[in-house]
Amino acid sequence: xxxxxxxxxxxxxxxxxxxxxxxxxxxxxxxxxxxxxxxxxxxxxxxxxxxxxxxxxxxxxxxxxxxxxxxxxxxxxxxxxxxxxxxxxxxxxxxxxxxxxxxxxxxxxxxxxxxxxxxxxxxxxxxxxxxxxxxxxxxxxxxxxxxxxxxxxxxxxxxxxxxxxxxxxxxxxxxxxxxxxxxxxxxxxxxxxxxxxxxxxxxxxxxxxxxxxxxxxxxxxxxxxxxxxxxxxxxxxxxxxxxxxxxxxxxxxxxxxxxxxxxxxxxxxxxxxxxxxxxxxxxxxxxxxxxxxxxxxxxxxxxxxxxxxxxx
Numbered sequence: 001x002x003x004x005x006x007x008x009x010x011x012x013x014x015x016x017x018x019x020x021x022x023x024x025x026x027x028x029x030x031x032x033x034x035x036x037x038x039x040x041x042x043x044x045x046x047x048x049x050x051x052x053x054x055x056x057x058x059x060x061x062x063x064x065x066x067x068x069x070x071x072x073x074x075x076x077x078x079x080x081x082x083x084x085x086x087x088x089x090x091x092x093x094x095x096x097x098x099x100x101x102x103x104x105x106x107x108x109x110x111x112x113x114x115x116x117x118x119x120x121x122x123x124x125x126x127x128x129x130x131x132x133x134x135x136x137x138x139x140x141x142x143x144x145x146x147x148x149x150x151x152x153x154x155x156x157x158x159x160x161x162x163x164x165x166x167x168x169x170x171x172x173x174x175x176x177x178x179x180x181x182x183x184x185x186x187x188x189x190x191x192x193x194x195x196x197x198x199x200x201x202x203x204x205x206x207x208x209x210x211x212x213x214x215x216x217x218x219x220x221x222x223x224x225x226x227x228x229x230x231x232x233x234x235x236x237x238x239x240x241x242x243x244x245x246x247x248x249x250x251x252x253x254x255x256x257x258x259x260x261x262x263x264x265x266x267x268x269x270x271x272x273x274x275x276x277x278x279x280x281x282x283x284x285x286x287x288x289x290x291x292x293x294x295x296x297x298x299x300x301x302x303x304x305x306x307x308x309x310x311x312x
């Protein structure tokens with residue numbers, strides 16, 4: 001009798017241990033447990049720690065409450081200014097209502113991923129290329145709002161959305177590089193022109209100062225000669241006074257009259273110079289041609305038929 005009693009106690013204890021092992025559940029600190037009893041949600045979500053369920057009746061499903069980092073696959077689209085780009089991003093979200101995440105959506109991670117891709121393509125089509133490259137904070141906020149609006153009903157909270165990279169076509173990259181180079185060259189020219197303007201003003205002031213004190217110009221000339229001669233070269237510098245150049249220039253100009261005008265030839269002098277060239281055969285008063293006066297050599301010879309023998 002005693003042996004049967006001990007056997008029954010041992011069997012009951014074994015059954016209790018087996019039941020306890022089947023009913024015992026442990027929920028971790030970063031998880032929440034949703035209890036389904038006969039297919040229906042029973043009570044609130046189980047808190048972290050040790051909990052018991054009814055074997056073969058209850059089913060405890062755990063939901064991770066940590067922040068999930070999900071990369072959004074690169075999406076290709078056309079911006080508002082007709083530029084083809086390829087943009088990828090990353091979204092950070094977490095579950096705030098474990099019951100809604102399990103009941104209202106089949107797979108909340110897949111749903112958030114598809115919503116993020118759709119929202120990213122929509123943002124690309126509504127934005128300009130300059131906004132995608134320089135105004136990402138505003139685009140991130142708009143993208144976060146577009147993803148978070150439907151996710152709230154699923155028990156999901158979107159913490160942050162970041163655009164990681166914007167890929168441009170090679171032709172667009174070369175065009176932007178040329179534009180940046182032209183802009184830098186323009187700024188360099190403006191700076192050089194400004195420097196030339198400031199230098200010209202300073203040179204004008206220096207020239208005015210040297211005009212007031214001529215000795216300063218001589219000192220500056222000697223300083224320049226010393227600077228050139230200090231270098232190790234075979235250059236020979238001969239300073240020439242500016243007054244000497246003015247003197248040589250006046251020597252090359254034609255002589256001028258006291259009143260500053262160049263002397264003109266008189267009318268009589270011009271006729272005298274043109275007289276030998278303009279003189280032609282003289283004509284007789286009656287209109288006939290006059291005889292040319294023979295020279296002394298021809299007058300001493302008598303014309304005859306033998307070749308002009310001089311007469312006795």
